[in-house]
Amino acid sequence: MPEDNHSLSVEFVLTGFSDHPELKTLLFVVFFAIYLITMVGNLGLVALVCVERQLHTPMYIFLCNLALMDSCCSCAITPKILQNLFSKDKMISFYECMGQFYFLCLAETADCFLLAAMAYDRYVAICSPLHYHTRMSKRLCIQMTVGVYIVGNVHPIIEESLLLRLTFCRSHQINHFFCDVIPLYRLSCVDPYINELLLLIAAGSILVLTITVVLISYFQILFTIFTMKSKEGRGKALSTCAAHFLSVSIFYGSLLFMYTRPSTFKEGDKDVPIAIFYTIVIPLLNPFIYTLRNKEVINAIKRIMKKRFCSIVK
Structure with a gap:
């Protein structure tokens, strides 16, 4: 059989979470609950931004697309995990x-650029509020969003094209809970x-x-915050940015550890806990x-909620 056909006909076995079969029921409940909360939270946010005209601003457009990509990531990973927990062949x-x-x-690449776009948006809003509508116009926002999806699609296409050159004649057991x-x-x-x-490149x-982009934007934001005269405004802005920066740090930290360290390709199932962070925890x-x-x-x-309540009462 030709090498290309051999690769395309291969089936793999996902052995992630199979070391503790006694925990499969608990894991199923936990992952199913996380999946429901993730989908409701993210898709609910997408619907909210689409319905409310007051949220049709660059910040919320980026946030809406981030939620959409997080939903995409969750849909790509979690259903297969739930199926394999009770599947015999996996x-x-x-x-x-x-x-x-x-x-x-696609989801992870788009998330990287969306987080950078959101950081830049916050930088302009906090550091140059008078020029915000000029520097962050809706046209620029749409162009940035389209660019995110173009790059987000090109990256996986390149990686998958390179995968087709490989043949898999060794053990077909993947020590992971998804196909990475x-x-x-x-x-190979x-x-x-x-x-x-x-x-790596x-x-x-x-x-x-x-x-x-994220670091430069947040350093500028922090500098502006600490020069504010109002303690209340400084504390409010700092607490908001701290929460955002925590999310960004966990996301980027796990991706850097997973894909850019020299010893990555020699590791075994040690990558599983790191992968859980950026595929399951962050979207949640x-x-x-x-x-x-x-x-x-x-x-x-x-x-x-008030409109819905009033319509029910009437």
């Missing part, structure tokens, strides 16, 4: 593997050096570029981190 075909990685890579490129490299009979190098470039936390302290979002929710 099989996943090469096509399913490619599809799962594509949507995960790094575990697949470990199973072809030297994946080119894949590893290009992954592509992922590293994306992370370095977006992290630089983001809608709460970015909305619970946001008065505009809270007020929008109250207005919708």
